[in-house]
Amino acid sequence: MKNIKNLYKITMLSVLLLIASCTSLEDTNYKDLIADEFTPTSSDIAALVSSAYVDWRNTILLWNGIWRSQEVTADEVVIPARPNGWVDGGVYKRLQQHRWTADDDPVNQGWSRTYNGITNCNKIIFQIESGYVPLKEEQLASSIAELRVLRASYYYLLLDLYGNVPIVTQFDVPEGFLPEQSTRSEVYNFVVSEITESLDDLVENSSAEMYGRFNKWAGYSLLAKVYLNAEIFSGTPQWQNCIDACQEVINSGNYILEPNQKNVFVTENQNSKEIIFALAIDDNYTTEWNTFDLHLQTLQPANQATYDLELTPWGGMAAIPQFISSFDSEDSRLTNNFIYGQQYASSGEMLEVQLGSLNGDPLNYINEIPSIDRSESIHGYRFGKFEIEKGSSNILNNDFPVFRYADVLMMKAESLLRTQREAEAATIVTQVRERAFKSNPSKAIVTGAELLGGAVYDYGLRDENNTTNEGGNDIPFGRFLDELAWEFNQEGHRRQDMIRFGVFTTKSWFSHAPTGNHRILFPIPQQALNNNTNLDQNPGYPN
Secondary structure, eight states: OGGGGGGGTHHHHGGGEEEOOOBOSSSOOOOEEEOTTOOOOGGGHHHHHHGGGHHHHHHHHSTTOHHHHHHTTTTSEEOOOBTTBOOGGGHHHHHHTTOOOTTSHHHHHHHHHHHHHHHHHHHHHHHHHTTSSOOOHHHHHHHHHHHHHHHHHHHHHHHHHTSSOBOOOOSSBOTTOOOOBOOHHHHHHHHHHHHHHHGGGSOOOOSGGGTTSOOHHHHHHHHHHHHHTHHHHHSSOOHHHHHHHHHHHHHHOOOOOOSSGGGGTSTTOTTOTTEEEEEOOOTTTOOOTTTTOHHHHHSOGGGHHHHTOSSOOOOOOEEOHHHHHTSOTTOHHHHHHEEOEEOBOTTSOBOBOOSSTTTTSBOEEBSOOOBTTBOOTTBSOEEOSSOOOTTOOSSOOOOEEEEEHHHHHHHHHHHHHTTTOHHHHHHHHHHHHGGGOTTSGGGGOOOHHHHHSOOSSOOEEBSSSOBOOOOSTTSTTHHHHHHHHHHHTTSSOHHHHHHHTTOTTTOOEETBOOOOGGGGSOOOOHHHHHHOTTOOOOTTSOO
């Protein structure tokens, strides 16, 4: 969290920027050129490069960002109607039920914020390559490599969410420029080539100086994630390439599994040896109001007294009961990652419901949600994986891990499992599970045969209006899909994982029933289609 100061030196740097004519993507015109008299020293380079990372945080965590698109569309998170609202024109219901449209805000935000990040990368690369920023040869190579990988990471997000998107690598494009649309396979090939061509020039330093930035090991982690999803992205699996990329990170010796998973998500988590790449957050420097307000989105108003919060929580988001029921009762990730049961003030006083028909009753979170259209304040376990610091404001100060060592291990394990090396995969999964079952170590052990079997998750419609029984026994490698949910819940992984296991558009859960395989991609936003006649809508969506 404290390392975020480096990311905000750019505020001082940008005072020296002048406006000039240049056109970029989307509606926003980025027209900054560096003034002739500006001659930054090498110490300014970190600040200049770091400015392009801010959009990663905005893209993932701001209101209706990609975190919401990855989680609320999947089988772990739901935002039901609450006594105080949370209907918002039905947008969250459409996400849950896979009925989103090209005009929905999450669809628009995922596109526009990500392209803002790409434009910023292109801008800084242009400034460096044009000689506006005087760099030594070794600084030039490492800075350009870092920016190329960062830009590739934005394209990875677009590749995952929208598939068929324009690839733009220039900042100084002519007025009226409309980029051509690339196929999903072409975008995949571009992302892979950008990363692999840059790896040798990325710095290996994993100290505080590179925290929240792409060093070589973060680059390999990104490459592993792209290879993990290669069959979805391009039609051709790349399991061994994924294993090899993971092994580079493992062999670096720079990262560990924390003895306790909670260490990764505490407020002061910037020193965690498990984090490889994180979005740095500090409410002293972060200006966007909704940057990381998960605590306000999930807790009920009375919980303000639990954590002595500066603001009253809004109480909407909760865990889907079927997901909670999939946990082993002795799994510490259940008790550590979720808030449930009777709630108390920091003084020890028992809290009461403050909203709805149960007003005045004990505030006791239960693992039940009647319907996406109706719920009371007590319904649903709340999210507590990220420590909620006493006295928090609207922004949590925890840094948000994008890649961590457990993820690298599990990517390797999945690739081993899918290449008939299930015993090796089971050894790794057991290693990750061990810290969650310290009270009963025998339960940490998982076998290759179990990982090859079906899911524990009990799929089917489960609200007060509809009930079906589908189960998860028919899901190939379903138990591994469960393991991913138990370890990485609340981290923005779930939609992508479900797609890779063939579940996202084929299974039902809570109030969601399948609506078509085209839902593995979001539509191209209508606003983008209106602005660029070279774009075609993704298959399955109205033109």
